[in-house]
Amino acid sequence: MTYQWNSKETIGLLGELTGIPSPSGYTMEIMKKIEKMMDSWNVDYTTTHKGGVIATIKGENDDRHRLLTAHVDTLGAMVKEIKPSGRLKLSLVGGFKFNAIEGENCLIHMASGKTVSGTILLHQTTVHVYKDAGTAERNADNMEVRIDEKAFSEDAVRELGIEVGDFVSFDPRFTATESGFVKSRHLDDKASTALLLQIVKHFSSAAEKLPYTTHFYISNNEEIGYGGNSNIPAQTEEYIAVDMGAIGDGQSSDEYTVSICAKDSSGPYHYGLTRHLVDLAKKNDIDYKLDIYPYYGSDASAAISAGYDVKHALFGPGIEASHSYERTHTDSLKASAALLYAYVMSPLVS
Structure with missing residues (x-):
């Protein structure tokens, strides 16, 4: 059974997540929610001293690992x-x-x-x-x-x-319109968190097995610079931040495709891994945009700054009016979910 993205379930989960207050530094309630979800799916996880949750699903290859992260802390x-x-x-x-x-x-x-x-x-x-x-x-x-x-x-x-x-x-003021738009505060990064959790749920019970042991890191301090920059398992070779695409003048990203980041304020993301994501999007007919975010940082770049020897990359749904009253579209969520699945089933970059 391959992964079937469920729009209604994702939007429902996103509404739940945005409804739980979780400004950076005050994320206890939402992290308890994440832990309960992992328990209900019988997924192994650890909780860091900082309060983040790292869920692990073993793959056919348990010697080489990859890690994906999204953050639930907000402004x-x-x-x-x-x-x-x-x-x-x-x-x-x-x-x-x-x-x-x-x-x-x-x-x-x-x-x-x-x-x-x-x-x-x-x-x-x-x-x-x-x-x-x-x-x-x-x-x-x-x-x-x-x-x-x-x-x-x-x-x-x-x-x-x-x-x-x-x-x-x-107040998030979460609204899902009949035309497919989702408006809310804190879509950065609860939209990507909802997508990541859906992937975890799928592989917790699906017959198909991940090719490599994969860690799903739900971090809780990204907005203040140090969410997923620790506790990364030593076998991890690739680190993907699933985070929002920034929309505005001069940007390629929009609300209808998955945005792949080539560079942000920290510098370029790993060239080989970024090209791998682009190739996966092309191969699987996933609508994507390649972009540079000039005033942006992620948990992946924070991990690199902390000294971790990993290939790092970033992609996620395009979010309009970031750090204000934000908006995206189900087309972007669907494309991001498709790239997520394609990536976790793909070979590691050599």
């Missing part, structure tokens, strides 16, 4: 300061700008385990009062969280249990 924020007004100042977690979250609903995750909802706004939002409502810089000094509680002083907010250092997650 977010932390409470930087409680203002005298009871509003909150934020410190951003991950590489994005304040304008990307203006007007977004959020949750403040308190040490007690409880949450308080709020909205991220410019302090000078009211146009009937502030002359500079449209021109004020969206920065840490001007942006604040308006919490949904009757707490109008620093002391009152602290009595609720909110403190400096509490994590803040953003």
Whole structure:
């Protein structure tokens, strides 16, 4: 039985994943979800001290290994300061700008385990009062969280249990349209995580066997630079980051194909492995785009920087408006799933 990608199942899983708050540094709940899924599929896995999950499925060749990774940690924020007004100042977690979250609903995750909802706004939002409502810089000094509680002083907010250092997650607003588009925050990288988990589920019960022992690394610190840069088994020869393709002016990537990255801010990816992915796409009639991402890094490049001697490459679905309210299409998810399957069944690059 060969792999049959299931659009409905993938979109359902993606909705579940985006619905679990997991800003980098606060990923405990979603990692428990990943562990439960592995347990339900009877897949062997280890949990790293950093909290990542590395699932392993043995192949016909257990001497030479490959590894694929996707990350479930997302952009977010932390409470930087409680203002005298009871509003909150934020410190951003991950590489994005304040304008990307203006007007977004959020949750403040308190040490007690409880949450308080709020909205991220410019302090000078009211146009009937502030002359500079449209021109004020969206920065840490001007942006604040308006919490949904009757707490109008620093002391009152602290009595609720909110403190400096509490994590803040953003409402994903997950939407799947009849025309095949998927809109949500955190498609980077929960879209690729959903695809990787579907592959794990398939090989956990399928009669067909992987040609090489393969590790599936679900990392939880990628957005802050050190997700999958450790605990890589010594037999690993190839390391694939399954992550988003960046879309914009001058880019080849789009929302309807799988994007293969030739180079990012860390430098070129392994030439032979990248060409192997391109050849697989051509051979299997998979729609793809080859691209360079100028302001981008991945867990694969982090592993290289950490000193691991592996061939590294990157591909994944094209994501519009990355690090904001993102969008992709089922065509891109399908193409990415097809390349994933073709890759894990292919020979290692010599």
